Amino acid sequence: MKKTVILAAIISFFLYGEAFPEEFKIGMEGWEFRPPTIKIHTGDTVTWINDDDTTHNMAFDDTALGGPTKEDPYKIKVGREFSWTFKEAGEFSYYCKLHHDQDMVGKVIVEEGK
Ligand SMILES: [Cu+2]
Incomplete structure (x- = not known):
């Protein structure tokens, strides 16, 4: 992380009493999500990366989330x-x-x- 980002996170934390939004990465490797379970906070972003040698997709079980689901998975x-x-x-x-x-x-x- 760049120094300016860390500084912004620290200032944000003290000014607003909340953590800076974080980004988490989940690999798609060997036909598995790695790690399969993660714990984050509201406002955080998760990025799934296909490190495999074949196409994958992702779909949420919860259709109310507004993201890709069974009917329309994200390739x-x-x-x-x-x-x-x-x-x-x-x-x-x-x-x-x-x-x-x-x-x-x-x-x-x-x-x-x-
Ligand atoms: Cu797959």
Whole structure:
């Protein structure tokens, strides 16, 4: 992280009493999400990166989230990525529709921002 970003985070924390939004990365590798479960806070962004040698996709179980779901999963080709910012707290399960049968599933646990 750049020094200016860290400084901005510190100032933001003291001025507003809340943490600077963070970005988390989840790899798609060996037909698995790595790590399969992560814990974040509201306002944080998660980026899924396809490090595999085959196309994957991602779909949330929760259709109310407004993101990609079973009907319209987001296709992530090799080397491509997909980002989503979580605005509400909750537990959001997701999966790769292509490899759901192979247990390619994951979960994002979102806690209320501090
Ligand atoms: Cu897949």
